[in-house]
Amino acid sequence: MAVMTYREALNMALTEEMERDPNVFLMGEEVGLFNGAYKVSKGMLDRFGPMRVVDTPITELGFAGLGVGAAMLGLRPVIEFMTHNFAILAWDQVFNSAAKLHYMTGGQFTCPIVFRGPTGAALQLSAQHSQALEASYAHFPGIKVVAPATPADAKGLLKAAIRDEDPVAFFEGELLYALKGEVPEDPDFVIPLGVADLKREGRDVSIITHGKMVHTALQAAERLAKDGIEADVLDLRTLRPLDVEAILATVKKTNRAVYVEEGWGFGGIGAQVASIIQEEAFDYLDAPVLRVHQADVPMPYAKQLEKLAKPSVERVVDACNRVLYRRG
Amino acid sequence: MAESTAAAKPKSTSRRGDSGELLEGLSREELHHLLYQMLQGRRFEERSAEAYALGKIGGFCHLYIGQEAVTVGAYSVLRPDDYTISSYREHVQALAKGMSAREVMAELFGRIDGCAKGKGGSMHLYSREHNFLGGWGIVGGQIPLATGAGWAIKYRGTDQVCVCFLGEAAVNQGVFHESLNMAALWKLPVIYVVENNRFGMGTAWERASSLYDISQKAVAYAMPSAVADGMDVLDVRRVVGEAVQRAREEKVPTLIEARCYRFMGHSMSDPVHGVYRTKEEVEEAKQKDPIRIFIDRLKEHGMLTDEELNAIDQRVVEEIQDALDFADASPEPGPEELYKDVYAEESVPGRLFIDRKDRVEA
Numbered sequence: 001m002a003v004m005t006y007r008e009a010l011n012m013a014l015t016e017e018m019e020r021d022p023n024v025f026l027m028g029e030e031v032g033l034f035n036g037a038y039k040v041s042k043g044m045l046d047r048f049g050p051m052r053v054v055d056t057p058i059t060e061l062g063f064a065g066l067g068v069g070a071a072m073l074g075l076r077p078v079i080e081f082m083t084h085n086f087a088i089l090a091w092d093q094v095f096n097s098a099a100k101l102h103y104m105t106g107g108q109f110t111c112p113i114v115f116r117g118p119t120g121a122a123l124q125l126s127a128q129h130s131q132a133l134e135a136s137y138a139h140f141p142g143i144k145v146v147a148p149a150t151p152a153d154a155k156g157l158l159k160a161a162i163r164d165e166d167p168v169a170f171f172e173g174e175l176l177y178a179l180k181g182e183v184p185e186d187p188d189f190v191i192p193l194g195v196a197d198l199k200r201e202g203r204d205v206s207i208i209t210h211g212k213m214v215h216t217a218l219q220a221a222e223r224l225a226k227d228g229i230e231a232d233v234l235d236l237r238t239l240r241p242l243d244v245e246a247i248l249a250t251v252k253k254t255n256r257a258v259y260v261e262e263g264w265g266f267g268g269i270g271a272q273v274a275s276i277i278q279e280e281a282f283d284y285l286d287a288p289v290l291r292v293h294q295a296d297v298p299m300p301y302a303k304q305l306e307k308l309a310k311p312s313v314e315r316v317v318d319a320c321n322r323v324l325y326r327r328g
Numbered sequence: 329m330a331e332s333t334a335a336a337k338p339k340s341t342s343r344r345g346d347s348g349e350l351l352e353g354l355s356r357e358e359l360h361h362l363l364y365q366m367l368q369g370r371r372f373e374e375r376s377a378e379a380y381a382l383g384k385i386g387g388f389c390h391l392y393i394g395q396e397a398v399t400v401g402a403y404s405v406l407r408p409d410d411y412t413i414s415s416y417r418e419h420v421q422a423l424a425k426g427m428s429a430r431e432v433m434a435e436l437f438g439r440i441d442g443c444a445k446g447k448g449g450s451m452h453l454y455s456r457e458h459n460f461l462g463g464w465g466i467v468g469g470q471i472p473l474a475t476g477a478g479w480a481i482k483y484r485g486t487d488q489v490c491v492c493f494l495g496e497a498a499v500n501q502g503v504f505h506e507s508l509n510m511a512a513l514w515k516l517p518v519i520y521v522v523e524n525n526r527f528g529m530g531t532a533w534e535r536a537s538s539l540y541d542i543s544q545k546a547v548a549y550a551m552p553s554a555v556a557d558g559m560d561v562l563d564v565r566r567v568v569g570e571a572v573q574r575a576r577e578e579k580v581p582t583l584i585e586a587r588c589y590r591f592m593g594h595s596m597s598d599p600v601h602g603v604y605r606t607k608e609e610v611e612e613a614k615q616k617d618p619i620r621i622f623i624d625r626l627k628e629h630g631m632l633t634d635e636e637l638n639a640i641d642q643r644v645v646e647e648i649q650d651a652l653d654f655a656d657a658s659p660e661p662g663p664e665e666l667y668k669d670v671y672a673e674e675s676v677p678g679r680l681f682i683d684r685k686d687r688v689e690a
Contacts, residue, residue: 105463106445240347
């Protein structure tokens, strides 16, 4: 174990996987000479050279498609989007090519590619730079969706994503890059996709979440604990495949659930999880499943409005109190 | 109307030797093979149209009739280990790459013995065995994939090439610009063959592009370019041959415009002529039928007899009939196929599909 930042953990995962498999290469804007817009790929150009750490023109659709074509021939591209906001330009290749390739070819071709980059709102970056788009990706069969919340999860899940034979969309919290935590240095430390992690154990209410919101949920749980309410905080870690067993287990234990996500609620991850809970654990529920998510508006720039639009610790605490039918 | 003949007669900047000279480089057998491939494509599409009318083929079905010289000429300079990729008008490109008429027709019929087990259909034909990369239904979607194939070839250091076929209408997609820029910037062995069949569905090229001469677009990428007479299989062969040699030896991409003409409607759902072109225009273009032109030239040079022509055509007719019989006899994919092949790695913890239980396991 070593203490390192989330960005260093990602760097370690990339480096280890590129050492392990010569077919893995990293491609994206500013990943090489500039060491990455968020410094995730620091030092990698020197180590691996320009064929394996590739600076691209600003041409998201083009290099995403290039990656898919290279994957069809057996390479394992890691495509870095400077943020997932910009990846929207590449969605045709992500969804129409990568996600459907294996199926449309009757299983002849695989597409082992990772589309990774930061997601979610930082501070006052306004509407086009503040989106959390995991739900849009999870909507498409054929792609796997991962959103790590801690440095250790970032390392273990990125390694699993790179080794996976399917396209994986990997969402890094833009505000998590500097987060420090214990990370196993073992190069074989891989966290399988599809396994949720109970980040805090309680008995009274289940806060289910993913990505950066895990930390919001943990803070809310701390606050609730002061009132004697003990919350389970379940970090899904992977959204497709979805660890339904873990979701049902926590709901059956506490009988109350709140889903917290950074993105919009309409067609969101929380909507899907709530649907599964009511279909498969209806008899265990003592209250409706509630959701905390971004306000149903484009992200505003003004400080006060932005704060109002974002999910917050207060909103999570409030939602937990409501499913517990208690006044906060 | 005048425009249609312009399509068949390129204001070519390329030099074209006389037909005798071009024929000389190829043996009688090789020439007959080109004719066989063109006839195979033609007859396959004619019988596909019949099968579509009978309801055996569903969905969208885009026929290649009139454009056979482009594929056959380009393929004649490729090795089996080279890659090709195309749009949704790709039946003939699949066949000429070595895929059997059986597996292609069965795919069109949506049967389990189709190349994609009936999951892709007319627009999504693929063969890993023959390095045929599809089969793409979004206009221009295949262009960056070809660039990626070129990247992978360079990454591995082999001397393979990738030929990317695209319609002229795809040139206006932004991804065309993105892909060609990267191919030229990084010196990737990709040949982009624009099949200018004059119409993006019902929109004539001059109504869609500010620049008439597609090959000139290569200037923007500092990329070599050329124009080929897409109705002349040997001219396509010559032009693509130069580009392939450049790609193999110097790792330089090329943009080629092959001027041809679509004899059929955009898809089987669309009329052959109507508001966007007249019947007379289509008939005039058919005077330049690439197969008839080639047959005439072969005969003129004593390279083909009527008996040989009949034998080749007979072989093709039988092959396509066999493919139709095969496709008819092949079963439809069963329900167990519905969720298969969505993911290559299915045995993972967690739930990959939210509803598989209801549809299949119940």
